[in-house]
Amino acid sequence: MVRASLMLLKDVGRGFCNSLSQMLVCPLSKKPLRYSEETNSLISDAIGVSFPIKDGIPCLVPMDGKIIEADDMPKTDDAADLSSKNNQ
């Protein structure tokens, strides 16, 4: 099962730019995403948020997003704001 998963990860890494990134959009702005090979993430330039790709699977739940300028901050401010609004 581990070998199969690793093979899948390699295949997805190679093909990722060509297929999946072309069909995906930012879940919040609905604008196109850009694949960043160096960070292995999908960038929403429209809202300045990056979404991670883990084990070849893009994580596009809005709260998975991270504001690009604040690399050291935990999770996105949007997620923090949304959480605090719902906790009130």
Place this chain on the structure above:
Amino acid sequence: MAVCIPLPSCRFRHRPVRSSLERQELFGRIAPVYDNLNDLLSLGQHRIWKRMTVSWTGAKMGDCALDLCCGSGDLAFLLSEKVGSNGKVTGLDFSKEQLSIASCRQGLAPNACYNNIEWVEGDALELPFSDGYFDAITMGYGLRNVVDKERAMQEMFRVLKPGSRVSVLDFNKSTQPFTNLIQEWMIDNVVVPVATGYGLAKEYEYLKSSIKEFLTGKELERLALQVGFSNARHYEISGGLMGNLVATR
């Protein structure tokens, strides 16, 4: 201090995030035994229902199909066979654990045509797909679990191509008291005891309340028409215990 960046083109909804998070965690917990329990609790019939769900979409060779709340991938694999190697299937779920199982099942399958499936972790209420992209959408046992059913239907409508269909399989909230009685009895006396054996009693007790909070077939049809589908029909299957909404954009 965190800086709030304005997002002019997005809509933040005051959804009960904790409720959605709880459901996400629930599906994460049941992920390892989800497939086995589906087989056991439905005596394998869920496979038939899912084939019907896929047929109702009208998905064909070369199509782009989406399976929402894909879980461990049952419907995605069936769609994959329908659309073939020239087609594409996207399976979306908010549970990392379920997607991990789906991805592993894909890797272990001998059938090469399952290579046409991509998995995406996402929210059915904020789909990461552009307007009018898909030729067919399925959703199996997902609509009942989302916190905003209207929003989910709106998103399905948005990403569907005009003339294409969505097919939503779920428990049926029957208007017949006898059917409700049978359904409740089966949950109390079959589903929960079996789930208890897997240490998941509380997770499956959730079924009864989620069916009570769900919409009837007529209400689902009305909701689909309300969000813009041109046609909507709810079919009761398996003696009324299950139902399948088919809506055309």
